[in-house]
Amino acid sequence: MPIDATLPYDDTNIFARILRGEIPSTRVYEDAFALAFHDIAPQAPTHLLVIPKGRYVSWDDFAAKADDAEIAGFVRAVGHVAREAGLVEPGYRLLANIGGHGHQEVPHLHVHIFGGRQLGAMLPR
Template structure:
């Protein structure tokens, strides 16, 4: 069942209906601080297309996927200025802990 809701918080951030502390943005991705950080640095990286989870993203438009992943790399490099170790996490579905059904990565750096 597709749970994508065009009024989810990430969609609203992309439409600038909700302000966010934008860390990186280009035509494929946006990255901003998580409001409930779980590490010293905790950012979210989201695609600028309506994918509810990483499975949909991987099964979708391959050209967009390639460009999005390049943008993810650029965001990580911009946010991770000290080039430290990091975690990149994507929960896929309710049983995996996904709460917002707009695909997103958690970038965590301690």
Template sequence: MAALVPFSLLRNYSPFMLARPFIVKGCNLNFSKSVLPLPCRRLPFSARATHDEQAAAKAAAATADSGAPTIFDKIINKEIPSSIVYEDEKVLAFRDINPQAPVHVLVIPKVRDGLTELAKAEARHGEILGQLLYAARIVAEKEGILDGFRVVLNSGPSACQSVYHLHLHVLGGRQMNWPPG
């Protein structure tokens, strides 16, 4: 008889992962020889969600260069609470509130300096870009994913960038698939 698994435990697994035998970590449940009856619910990565992300990215791009504080500026200034993973004098890394992997940390420069997206990078930004990548490595080590992680940087509305303050996504803790996106 197949065991029922709460949908909340499965939300971070793609349909491709669910088609294979797997073990749900932390639950002592082995489903390698059973079929999982999935509740009839929409998966969180539906076409509608993609459309909403595209619309949000286009709306954010319209005010990208306004100079107004972003949500990340408010996190840097501690006006909005966050779960900080790493911080130094130039970089801040904190957990994403909508994680797309078991480990999903955002790494941002503390000073924007016109660097709202990678497409706006100039030679003078070389040092901070290097520090962001090195901070991603430190985050991976702290999170125990140094053996395999992905760094994603979205630039512009076509890449669904929704916050115009340059940021890296450090993703890991599960098998990544290729191609992404």
């Protein structure tokens, strides 16, 4: 069910629980600012999630509240994960669903990295 990206952060969301080690994940990268792991229901041959370690519901929340180091660290982590997955040359897609109209399902900012095949049109026409 899509969530309202303007709601306060919920510490019981699945990504917060993954960050705390309460739920297992197949991690591919971690630093002071971000954690990346495989999606449990992949929609492409490569489907990774990158989440900031801070308590941010949406991109707007992150842009308004994160400091410059967090923002730079998160963006660099997304690029690093895509490079390490071998996706730069063939290409890949980044997707961040925000709020109800964007069909955001977990109230923690996250970026999907899709790759490994031709992905087709961005949105159905």
